[in-house]
Amino acid sequence: MARAVTSRRKLINTTAAWAVGLLIFFPILWTILTSFKTEAQAIAAPPLFLNFDWTLENYGVVMERSNYARFLWNSILIAGGSTILGLLVAVPAAWSMAFVPSRRTKDILLWMLSTKMLPAVGVLYPIYLLFIQLGLLDSRAGLIIVMMLINLPIIVWMLYTYFREIPVDILEAARMDGASLKSEILYVLTPMAIPGIASTMLLNFILAWNEAFWTLNLTSVNAAPLTAFIASYSSPEGLFFAKLSAASTMAIAPILILGWFSQKQLVRGLTFGAVK
Amino acid sequence: MSIRTALRATSALVLCAIATTASAQDTTITIATVNNGDMIRMQGYTDTFTAQTGINVEWVTLEENVLRQRVTTDITTNGGQFDIMTIGMYETPIWGANGWLVPLNDLSAEYDVDDILPAMRNGLSHDGTLYAAPFYGESSMVMYRTDLMEAAGLEMPTAPTWQFIREAAAAMDDPADDINGICLRGKAGWGEGGAFITVTGNSFGARWFDEEWNAQFDQPEWAEAVNFYVNLMNDYGPQGYATNGFNENLSLFQQGKCGMWIDATVAASFVTNADSTVAEHVGFALAPNAEGVEKRANWLWAWALAIPAGTQQEGAAKQFIEWATSKDYIELVAANEGWANVPPGARTSLYETPEYQAVPFAQMTLDSINAADPNNPTVDPVPYVGIQFVAIPEFAGMATEVSQEFSAAYAGQQTVEEALAKAQAIATETMEAAGYR
C-alpha cells in the first residue's frame, strides 16, 4: 500500500496478527513441548509450559521401537515419486487445455475434479483385490501410482489456471518466428510456468505426505510411510502423551520444515486461478 | 539446477524405488500385532529370537482398531501381507472354520501344548483343532484401592455383588480430592464398552439372543443392567466416561483418580508397576454379579498368534509362535523384568511357579479365568458361544453399532430406553439380513 502507515497502527496490526498466529500454532507448539517432557510431567496439573526438565527420552524410546528412517524414506519416496509422476502426466494435459481449448475442455476439467469425490472406503475392497492381482500390495510403486491418481485432478487444475495466465501473444509471436512446438515449450513456456509448477509440486507433496487412508491400508512393511508409523503410537497402554507427542513431532517435522522454507512460494502460488 | 535435470534425477529416483522390491535371501517373517505393552515388550526380544534361529522379523505394530481393519481385509482377500497375525478369541474360531488359518496341531513336544490353560485352548480352537497360540490371556476382575477402602471403613469381599460395588463407590467417591468412586469402560466399540456392558448384562441375567436368535434388548434384565451402570457411573464415575476405554481408565487409575476399576486382569501388572502412583495400594476381587444371579461380569479373552493359510513362511512362522508363547519366553521375561511382568493367563505351569504365585494378582487372575465359561455365558440358554461377544461373523459390526447407542445414552444424548430400543432394532435387522431368522 502506498499510504504511509502510522507506527501505532502497525503496532496494533502486529499484536493482533501475532496473537492469532500463536493461537493457531499453539497445538503444534504444545505437541513439540510435550515431546520433551516425561510422561508424568506431560499430564501434570497445572500444565507445565516451559518450566520442566527437558528430556530426549521419548525420542529415544520411539527410535528404539520403530525404524523411523525407513518410514521417513518411504514417505519421501511416495510423496516425491507421485508428485513427479503426476507432473509428467499433468503438465501436457494442462498445457493443451490452456492453450488449445476446445468446447469440451471445461467439462473434462470438471469431470476430473469430480473423480476425487469417490469415497475411498467404498472402493477399498476393489482396489485391494486389484492390488493383489497386480502384485502391488505393500510396494512403493503401487502407492506412488495411487497417490498420483488421487491428486492428479488437483494438479491438472492448478496447472491449467497457471498456464492460462501466460499471455498467448507471446506464444503467437514465437510461432511467427518459426519456433517449433518443442522450442515453444522449452524456451517460452517453461520459464514462465516454473513458479506455478513449483507451487503445484509443493501442494501435491503435502497432500501425498498427509494422506492416511490408502497409505495405511495398502502397506505393511516395505512401503509403509509415516502415517503408518503414527498409527502404532495412538493409544498404547498407560501414560503415553509424551511418547505420542514425540512420534507426532517426528512425523510432521520434515514437512513442517519444508513448508517453512517454501512459505513465500506457497503464499504467492496457491491461487488456483483465483486472482485475475 | 535446471528443471530438466531435476526431473531426470527425480524420475531416476522413482524408478529406483520401484525396482527395489525386497530381494532378501534370508528368511524374514512379517508379524502384524497390536500396540499393547506385552507385545511391545516382545518386540524388544526379537533379537534373541533372530540370534537363535537366523530368522528375521518385521513388525507391523498398529493400534487395535487399525489392526483389525488391516488383518481382516488381508485374510478375507487372501492378500498374503502377513506371516503371523495377532488376533483374538473372537476371530480365531470363525477364521479357523473358514480354513483361513494354519492348524497348530503339530507343535513340538517341548512346546507342551497341553500346558495351555484349558479355557484358552478351548476358546482358540475350532472343532478341537488349535488355530492360534495364546500370547496372553485375560479375564476381568475388580481392582480397588486398599487405602481408600480402609479409610472408608469397608472391606472388599473376594466375590462382591454389584450392590456392594455401588456402596463402596459411594464411600470412596471424593470429588474435592479428584477421586472417582469407580471407573468403567463406556467407550463405543464392541471390544471396548460393548464388551463391558455385555458382561454386565450377563451378571444381571440378560443375554443377546434367545435360542431362536431373537434379540433380547427389550427384556427387563437389559434395562436393569444398563440403568444400574448408568446410575452408578453418573453418580460416582469420572467426567466423560462415555469415551473412556481400557487405556483411558488405566491412566486414570495409575494417577490415583479411581477408587475401583473393573477391567481386564492384565491391567493388574500395570497398576502395580512403576508407572503407577498407587502401586502399593491395589487389591483384587472377582468381578461382581447382581444379587441372586449366578453369572459374574467377567469375560474371557486371549491375544493369540495365528498363521494365515496363504503364507510362504509357514515353518518360520511356526518357529516364532513356538518361541513367543513358550515357557522359555516367560522365563526370559521373568529374568529380565521380574515375574510380575510376564505375559499372564496362557499357561498352567506359570501358575504353578512358586515365584509367580507370590505375585499379588496371580491367584485372582487364575480364579477369574476359571470362573468364565464361554459355552454357558448367561443365565438363560443361548444359541451362541462367547461371553463378552457372540461368536458369529456379524457380531463385530452389530455390537459396535449397539455400543455406540449405549455410549450416546451414557453421554446423556438419549435415554437408556431409547438406546435399548435402537439396540433391539439393530440386532434384529442384522439377524434378518444374515438369514438367522
Add this chain to the structure above:
Amino acid sequence: MATKASRSAARIMMAPAVVLLLGWMLVPLLMTLWFSFRNYLPLRGGDLGWAGFDNYVRFVSSSAFWPSIQATLVIVGSVLVITLVFGILLALLLDQPMWGQGIVRILVIAPFFVMPTVSALVWKNMFMDPVNGLFAHLWRFFGADPISWLSDASMPSIVMIVSWQWLPFATLILLTAVQSLDGEQLEAAEMDGATKLKRFYFIILPHLGRAITIVILIQTIFLLAIFAEIFVTTGGAFGTRTLSYLIFQRVLESQNIGLGSAGGVYAIILANIVAIFLMRIVGKNLDN
C-alpha cells in the same frame, strides 16, 4: 487460433491424464457396482450370489442412513462457513503491514502441514481429554466443570478439529486474492466517505468472489471424504457418523461388502449431486 495440427497434438497430450483418470474411476466403480448387486459376505464364505436391489434397499432403510447424510452435510457446511469467515478476516489482517509478517504467516499456515491422523490424536488426547486435556485444565482454572468434548459436544469438536486443519488453506488462497486488491480503488472509496464496512462489502468481497468459490470447491471435495478425524476421535459415535464412515462400518466392521458397496454407490450419487451444484456456481465464476 489453434491449427488442426496443434489440436491433435493437444489431444495426444491430454490423453494420458484422461485415460488414467478414466481407468482410476471406472475400474473401481464397475467393481463396486458389481459387488453392490451381490450377496458378498467374506466371513461367510465370500460371494453368495445375486442379491438384486436388496443391498440398496437395506442401506437406505437402515436407521443410520439419514442421520449420516445429515452429519455429512453439517460437517461440510460448518467447516466451510468457519474457514471462510475466519479465512477472510485472517487474510485481511495478514495483508496489513506489520513486523514479522513472514513468521506470522508460517504460524498461520502450519496446521495445513499436519497429517489428519496426528492432528486428531493431538486434539483428542492433549486438548479435549476431559481429565488431562488442556481445555479441562483451563476450565477448572476458571472454576468451571470440564466439558467432555468428544461425547457431549461431539459435532462441534470434530468441526473444530477439521476447521483448524483447513483454515490455513482458505487463508492462503484468500490472502493471494486480497494481495491483488486495487489499493487506489479502496483509497478513492475511503475519500468518498465509504465506511469500512461498506468498503468491505462493495469492493473487497466482490473481489474475493472467485477465491471464495475455489475454497468452497476444493474444500468440499476433501471434506466429503474426511475419515481419519472421525475414526480417531469418536469412532462414529455420538451422532458423528458421516456417510463415508457408515460405509466403512458396513464394509470393514460388519464385513458386508455388498451392503457397503451399495452405500458406496449412494455416496457417489451424493457426491455428484454436490458436484453438479458446485460446478454450476464454479463454472459461472471460472468463466470470466
